[in-house]
Amino acid sequence: MTFTTRFAPSPTGQLHLGHAYSALLAFDMAQQAGGRFLLRIEDTDTARCTPAFEAQIYDDLAWIGLSWETPVLRQSDNTAAYETVLERLGEMGLLYPCSCTRGDIRRAASAPQEGAPMHGPDGLIYPGTCRHRAWSDRSDMDAVRLHMARAVDHLNTLPQYTETGVHPALTLTRAHLTEEVGDIVLARRDNKTAAYHLSVVVDDAAQGITHVIRGEDLATATPIHVLLQTLLGLPTPTYHHHRLIRDETGKRLAKRDDARAIALYRSEGATPQDIREMVGLATG
Numbered sequence: 550m551t552f553t554t555r556f557a558p559s560p561t562g563q564l565h566l567g568h569a570y571s572a573l574l575a576f577d578m579a580q581q582a583g584g585r586f587l588l589r590i591e592d593t594d595t596a597r598c599t600p601a602f603e604a605q606i607y608d609d610l611a612w613i614g615l616s617w618e619t620p621v622l623r624q625s626d627n628t629a630a631y632e633t634v635l636e637r638l639g640e641m642g643l644l645y646p647c648s649c650t651r652g653d654i655r656r657a658a659s660a661p662q663e664g665a666p667m668h669g670p671d672g673l674i675y676p677g678t679c680r681h682r683a684w685s686d687r688s689d690m691d692a693v694r695l696h697m698a699r700a701v702d703h704l705n706t707l708p709q710y711t712e713t714g715v716h717p718a719l720t721l722t723r724a725h726l727t728e729e730v731g732d733i734v735l736a737r738r739d740n741k742t743a744a745y746h747l748s749v750v751v752d753d754a755a756q757g758i759t760h761v762i763r764g765e766d767l768a769t770a771t772p773i774h775v776l777l778q779t780l781l782g783l784p785t786p787t788y789h790h791h792r793l794i795r796d797e798t799g800k801r802l803a804k805r806d807d808a809r810a811i812a813l814y815r816s817e818g819a820t821p822q823d824i825r826e827m828v829g830l831a832t833g
Contacts, residue, residue, distance in 0.1 A: 552584025554760045556610070556617075557749070559591045560602035563810040564609045567764070567794040570828035574791055575762040576615050577830065587756055588617040591749075592625045593742040609811040613821045622756060624748050631743035634751055634781065635693060635736055639684040643700045643780065644735065646691035647679040654678075667729070670769045674731035692738035697727050700780060708779045714789040716768035721775060733773060746773050754783040765790040794828055 556572040558564060564572075579586040588610070592598040610617075638644050649657075657676040658667075667674045675694065687693065701707065701723045712718035719725075735747040743751070753761065753774075768790040778785045796809075814824060825831045 550759055551757075552579060552582035552759055553587065553757050554579050554584070554762050555587040555589050555753075555756060555758055556615075556762075557589040557591050557752075558606055559594060559597075560599060560606055561594060561597040562602060563812055564606060565794075565809045565811065566824070566828055567809075569609075569613055569811055569824050570794050570830065571762065571764060571791065572610055572615060573613065573825060573828065573830050578760070578762060578789070584759075586615070586617055587758075588621050589752060589756070590621055590623045590625075591745075592623055593744075593748060595625070595742070598625075605812060609815075612815060613811065613824050622752060624743075624752065627748075627752065627755075628742065630751055630755065631736070631748055634747065635743070638695070638735070638780065639687075639693075641703065641780070642684070643696055643703060644684050644693050645680060645682045645696055645732075646684070646687035647675075647682070647694045647732075647734070647738070648688075648691050649675075649678050669730045669733075670773065671731075671733055674729070675733075677732065680732065690738060692734050693736035694732040695735055695777075697730060697732050698723075700776060701726050704776075704779060708775050708785065710771065710775045710785050711787045712768075712771075712790065713787060714762075714765065714791050716765045716790040718788070719768070719772050721772045726772065726776065730773060746770065746777065750774050750777045750781070750783065753786060754778070754781075758786050759784075760789060761786045762789045762791065764793050766793060 554575045556575050558568060576586045590603055590606070592603065635644065654673055654675060657678055658673045679694070680696065707721040707723070709721060710718055733746055734744045736743050771788055771790075775785050811824065814827075822831065
């Protein structure tokens with residue numbers, strides 16, 4: 550099986566040194582394995598994604614020396630595939646519609662009888678307010694949630710996965726998934742698009758991704774993805790969660806850190822080799 554990996558940025562801001570490290574590492578690992586490097590544009594956040602930021606992604610990545618296969622998969626062009634998978638999971642009895650707002654969830658989670666609010670990979674763990682609703686009750690105003698307890702019970706045994714990066718593989722257990730992850734959103738109510746956990750699983754399978762190379766901040770999402778892959782009969786890639794590029798205070802870089810944007814370094818006269826040295830991937 551050919552080593553196949555991807556870099557999947559969202560066009561919601563300028564790429565910074567952290568993005569450069571992730572993209573360069575994935576590209577280098579693919580080159581060393583004689584494999585494939587793909588680019589995916591995760592642009593389902595229509596309120597924040599812009600054509601200008603997408604164009605700059607292509608420009609920045611080409612400037613630091615990366616090349617990729619075309620055409621590039623853009624998630625905004627792939628909504629039919631996500632809806633097909635949603636319908637499949639819904640027919641399996643594993644989804645339910647949810648009309649709760651973020652404010653509703655905060656208030657329910659902080660109610661005195663509920664104790665201290667718990668946080669999972671997606672923030673506050675959903676308290677289950679709409680869990681009683683049937684999939685057939687879904688309307689255009691609803692988000693879609695995975696009924697985690699049913700999803701876990703649907704499988705005879707919980708799957709595991711291989712991790713080769715800095716974060717050890719997490720063991721999938723019923724207690725962890727139901728109590729510390731909860732009923733995650735698979736489609737958002739704000740713009741009727743697939744949420745990250747669903748789209749990334751569908752796209753990785755469609756693109757034949759064998760190795761997922763991404764930051765360790767996403768390691769806690771991996772059990773969700775492995776569970777969805779197993780429920781859908783999709784292959785589970787090898788995961789490689791890498792270290793994060795941090796600022797002087799130890800905080801990981803964010804897209805608002807324009808002072809560390811690739812385009813800014815370029816405008817100030819930096820070279821692609823300088824960028825590699827900055828992120829610790831210098832070549833000889």
